[in-house]
Amino acid sequence: MLLLKLAFRNILRNRRRSLLTLLSMSGGYFLLATMISMSEGSYSHMINLFTQDHTGHVQIHYSDYLTRPSLNKTINNVDELVNNISGYPHVKSVTSRVYAPSLAYGKNKTFPAQVIGIDPKREAATTLLELKVKQGQWLSNGMSESGYFPALIGVSLATNLNLGLGDELILISQGIDGSIANDIFIITGIVGTADSYERNNVYLSLGAIKQFLAMHDQAHEVVIALDHQSRAMPFADALKLPQNLNAAPWQKIEESFYKSMQVDKKGNYISLGVIMFLVSIGVLNTVLMGTMERTREFGVLKAIGTRPKMVFMLIIMESFILALASCIVGMLLAFAPIYYLTYIGLVMPEPIDMGGVEFQIMLGEFSAFVLLVPAITVIGSTLLVSLFPALKAAKTVPVSAMQAA
Amino acid sequence: MTSVIKTINLSRHFGQGDTLVKALDEVNITIKKGEFTAIIGPSGSGKTTLLQLIGGLDETSAGNVILDDKNISDMSGQELSDFRRDHIGFVFQAYNLIPVLSAKENIEYIMLLQGVSADERHRRVEHIMAQVGLTGLASRRPTQLSGGQQQRVAIARAMVSNPSIILADEPTANLDSRTGMALIDMMKKLNEQEQMTFVFSTHDPKIMESARRIITLEDGRVVDDFVK
């Protein structure tokens, strides 16, 4: 109590200096908070964009399918697996996919194409593919009256093959039994843009592709969307799967993106560190000046029986109170910009490409993390730079009290 | 009467070689409980140094200081700190009140360190403030008090926790002689009432007169020790 009273009054004593220190520390807090908010917000925005694009949060494959894909490396009893996982907590949706590298033939041209079998309903709930249909309509399960299955075709492939809605698309591939698979499909939709992931893909319903490739209750990929991207890793780790299957979070599937993001984040934290370092030097300077000026006073405190420990704590307490007040002021200052960034966002003059994902709007994040990390940093660094002046004050020789003014 | 302060061959040297200054040179004095002693001597004779060593504010170069039968050179930093708090009251030439605390809070400070209860603190503060004539000035900050008033607060602060010794280094040097005399008279009265041991240094011949014992220093040595 005595300590608190002394600390408070000492802070109020040199109002101008305390105010300047407070302002520089709250400025530090403000910068940290808005920058962390922006960095965290932008990344979760980007992660959301590409996980919703086609990756999902967690994928399941046959053990080494990701590194060495093959038609035969299938997930068996996939319907049961999909149904089971659908019921797990935090799972938003689950879908399965079949991949078949094929030759696509239309009019008189041939092009290689990635043919992907999807469950139209589940896929639409898991990714944004349905929204990328530019012409025609979303995939349906059944056959047309003419007895052909419908197909969605990527826009680049359609252009290359000179095909449009209603045209026949001939696909040639290898069936799972090794036989030659070939069939005619009717184009009912064109998806994507010239630079989107699906530009050279063909999408068939699972029923159609299984018949095409002579597959049964099998798939190459199970894609899981969770209620938040941050759950991906623990979810993937906790999944219990048959031995030959592997679950991987998006961080592993999109490893290059994830790594470049981590590097970028590190860079951000380094620049934040530099800001804090500069603020700390200013704080060190004022705390040191404040204690040097009061050498005589500390001498008196010690002469009349104040323990060195208490003198030390007095300086630390003064710094702590200032730092805490700075965090509160910084929080009040940062509230509006962070709120704006998070719920409205900053529209960029030019879209930024990050790991193949484009984004046009800079979003912030409003979370305990964003507010607490700067607070811990500001308070921590203030206490750190106060250690030396506090020690110096604690060691003041009481003799200095006797020196005539 | 028992001895409260005893110095044995007490020395304090500064510098070395040609610049060696023997601020105190083998000083042996014994001060008994309840004495009212003045230390006098020309400037640079070692008065301040002697009071600092007796009060444990500085380290000795040689010799010992025995206070209340304890050798303070054996004490650790914190022990000495607590010893000063409980056994010694200081009055400085420059008053040295804690600027952010009011008169009352300055007087209370040591009792707060000692953990004295609020009631007891209040009682003692009231009593001592009346004794030193500060009634009504309790909530003033040091800057709102005259030099004489500040020094009375300092004396109250030094006495309120009933230390066995009060050490005062030229307590009246910054005051006009009338105020200074009044202060010394007050100290003398408190000394008589409370049987507290006072040791103070001074330059002022009029103030020396009030002392019952006068120790004269010259070049760090005791050259005269006179009891009236």
Ligand SMILES: Nc1ncnc2c1ncn2[C@@H]1O[C@H](COP(=O)(O)OP(=O)(O)OP(=O)(O)O)[C@@H](O)[C@H]1O
């Ligand atoms: N920290 C120090 N370093 C070097 N010499 C010192 C130091 N403190 C005191 N001295 C020297 O010790 C001697 C005694 O000093 P001290 O302050 O005790 O004298 P004093 O009797 O109190 O003088 P005054 O009446 O002027 O206050 C002086 O010669 C002084 O210069």
Ligand SMILES: [Mg+2]
């Ligand atoms: Mg002196």
